[in-house]
Amino acid sequence: MIRSLLVLTGTLAGTLAALAMTPAPQATAVAVYDVRGGDSFTTAPASGRCTVGFSVQGGYVTTGKCGSPGATVIGYNGVAQGTMQPSTLPGGAGGWVKTNTSWRPRGLVNRHDGTFVAVRGSQAAPVGSAACMAGATSGWKCGTIQARNVTVNFPEGTLTGLIRASVCAAPGDLGAPLVANGQAQGVLVGSGGGGCPSYFYPVDKLLSVYGLTLVTE
Template sequence: MRRIGLTHACVAALLMIGSWTAAGTPPAAASDTQGSGSPAASARSAPASAALLQAMQRDFGLSPAEAEDRLAAEQRATALEPEARKAAGPAYGGAWFDAESEKLTVAVTPDADAATVRGLRSSGAAVRTVEHSARRLDATVARLDRLDAPSGVSSWSVDPVANTVAVNVVEGERSDNDVRRFLSEAREAGPVTVRTVRAAAETFAAGTVGGDPYYTGNVRCSIGFSVHGGFVTAGHCGGVGGQVRGWDGSYIGNFQGSSFPGNDYAWVNVGSGWWTVPVVLGWGTVSDQLVRGSNEAPVGASICRSGSTTRWHCGRLLAKNETVNYSQGAVHQMTKTSVCAEGGDSGGSFISGDQAQGVTSGGWGNCSSGGETWFQPINEILGRYGLTLHTA
């Protein structure tokens, strides 16, 4: 089993707990997978480990106090977002975290009544009036999902700040006939804005490299999050039944479920001397991060990723429910971030504070020149397979 350099006695105790809870606790129903505890309870917990705060300081240029304040504000916004969506009702136009004001901004259409707007503001949110409802924008994305996208179209998703559906086209491909035809059909589907990206999205699996967390065949990927009975990761890393070996070459388990393309998620059962632990690994360079739940962070929030190749990197959450057009096929309902990643990081953990967010799927760029990376949201994976996140 993997040797983990944990720095706190409480985490060492959790390791021992994990060794028997994994074996004795059956998977829960899908209804039990939407986070652990209430958002308010999570907001009252410690904001993050020293490792995550250090990574945020490095990647955002923040002081220690600024990093703590930022995470606390994001936790408040995370707790507020589902309530704001419910309060706005059909007038809801989306929401995002604004780093400058450290508030959640909630968009509403002009038909929102005055009482609703007053209620949102009294809750601590900023309010902006927009033309299109979130329902209309989501319907536009759904129409685009039914189109046959050429390789020159990288992805598409709702941009709540711009109140539009952003379609990302690879640089130099806009004049391609298939791309032009797709864009014409996209504009007929609803409010669309076309943007340019430097490169097409690719998955982050890699050929076998020694000393990394797990292998299947000749592919190296990264563990995402522990669940009772195993761990979740990216679907493109292996198919159902595929054998998984650990960093030391020993047998861990097999892929019990896997989906790619369409989705990009999978889960692996754990046995043969391995156990599950409710932490995100620092790979020996930073301390490990305890996982306490899976409350979904809003657009604009800071987010960090841990992977077996590039370790810790942080950035911002850019978009949700984005369709990514890989060469193997489109993957739906992904979340886009400004965090970099490289080959071998696939399947690795995305975390905001102490809340699990998702598993690394793919992106473009690297951690030298920068780029963007997508992840498959964790709660969707838990719900799909009836798994329970292993939390501290």
């Protein structure tokens, strides 16, 4: 009987020792990517490339021309980014994307040279001010703000209150942010013949229409 107890005690001790040496399960890290103005995105069903405008709480503003409401949005790295929200503006000019938990909106604009511009606010720059666009295709391009409150007839409809800038755009740049001295100005909704000049929907109007809050750094 005593021998049996000793055997059982030894077995139990060995089991406890083995359990003590077993490492505790570790939580799996979930990758989170930054949302940055100027980065590319696409929508599914398949569409052409477009550009992130400015980060807002819960997502980012861009142009509604890049996808139908409810379309799945894919980020620059091929990771599902969120869902295109309904556009209430003429011709789907301005719109926004509600991002998922894999993405973190940042108040940054990609200069496409390894550096970023911090977005500090959305104060409207006067006509004649220097301004730069960050397009997924064109990269970082600078020029001047030529006019405000411009009306343009696009195939999708007539848009009013636009910003006209001397920078030139290319396919894939739609939705691109226009920045002046760290202040968000607007998102690209179209351009003239040959890509120049470019027209931007004012960011403050987008924020107001959709009840969004700009993310700043």
